[in-house]
Amino acid sequence: MYYLIVLVLLFVAELFYFKIADRCNIIDKPNERSSHTRITLRGGGIIFYFGALACFLTSGWEYPCFMLALTLVTFISFVDDVKSTGQLIRLLFHFSAMALMFYQWGLFSLSWWWLVLALIVCTGIINAYNFMDGINGITGGYSLVVLAALAYINQEIIPFVEKDFIYTVICSVLVFCFFNFRKKAKCFAGDVGAVSIAFIVLFLIGKLVIRTGDFSWMVLLAVYGVDSVLTIIHRLMLHENIGLPHRKHMYQIMANELKVPHVIVSSIYMGVQTAIIVGYIICLNYGYWYLLCVILLLSLIYICFMKRFFVLHQLSYN
Numbered sequence: 001m002y003y004l005i006v007l008v009l010l011f012v013a014e015l016f017y018f019k020i021a022d023r024c025n026i027i028d029k030p031n032e033r034s035s036h037t038r039i040t041l042r043g044g045g046i047i048f049y050f051g052a053l054a055c056f057l058t059s060g061w062e063y064p065c066f067m068l069a070l071t072l073v074t075f076i077s078f079v080d081d082v083k084s085t086g087q088l089i090r091l092l093f094h095f096s097a098m099a100l101m102f103y104q105w106g107l108f109s110l111s112w113w114w115l116v117l118a119l120i121v122c123t124g125i126i127n128a129y130n131f132m133d134g135i136n137g138i139t140g141g142y143s144l145v146v147l148a149a150l151a152y153i154n155q156e157i158i159p160f161v162e163k164d165f166i167y168t169v170i171c172s173v174l175v176f177c178f179f180n181f182r183k184k185a186k187c188f189a190g191d192v193g194a195v196s197i198a199f200i201v202l203f204l205i206g207k208l209v210i211r212t213g214d215f216s217w218m219v220l221l222a223v224y225g226v227d228s229v230l231t232i233i234h235r236l237m238l239h240e241n242i243g244l245p246h247r248k249h250m251y252q253i254m255a256n257e258l259k260v261p262h263v264i265v266s267s268i269y270m271g272v273q274t275a276i277i278v279g280y281i282i283c284l285n286y287g288y289w290y291l292l293c294v295i296l297l298l299s300l301i302y303i304c305f306m307k308r309f310f311v312l313h314q315l316s317y318n
Helices: 002-023 046-058 064-082 087-105 112-131 138-157 163-180 190-212 215-237 250-256 262-282 284-316
Strands: none
Touching (some): 002 046, 002 163, 046 064, 046 163, 046 190, 064 087, 087 190, 138 163, 138 190, 163 190
């Protein structure tokens, strides 16, 4: 009953946000770098924050430092959705949030180089999540797969976090998917959605890694990770500014050049990540070898795909 009430309240909150976004003109206008063609409400992913907040308020203020960190990144990301903010200000908010999350994890008792490594990895994951938010359904669908896997791991393999936290966030993702996982999306996640759900997923995976001492759990983000890293390498090989928007991710070429419907592309990413996670759980005793094999296989698929279809992207800009 608790989760049903949360689901209904989050649904109402999302509808209320739509009215605010419509009145304040918080919209996403398509451009030559976009994978959509309709003006759509932006920032619907703010519901992820409210999902986490609902759990925080009903759980006796669980994970206070993390919640403060999530509030910081959600706030600055929402401001950036409404009006572009300076890079220095964003970095200040993000690094402050990282420090709070590291404190919640208990990392400050470790050597300084662990903190530097954690900062690099966490920054990369959040940016990757943001880069991958480009078509209908991909952020919500992919996050749903990862969160469902984390819920199963927490319940059946090793407890590492309060279960209500994962389930409440899943409720918020389901609400978002109702409006976004469709041919004509009612809203987009926006930076506020992509960054906040990335921060939540990162917090959960970080707690799992710390609890088990096993970094191979990063396989939970294998599909996003390989696509993001290889796309960056590809763009560097093309002598491009990797800080500028683009349409060179594998999912973007599938949606734009190959004209595969957005929800189909998102479903493919969800399906592949689901299969990888199931395989990992089956091969749990060989985690690092499995992770290596997955990275190599996904990399091979990416390279073969680009060799075959990247020319279509080049032709579309000539």
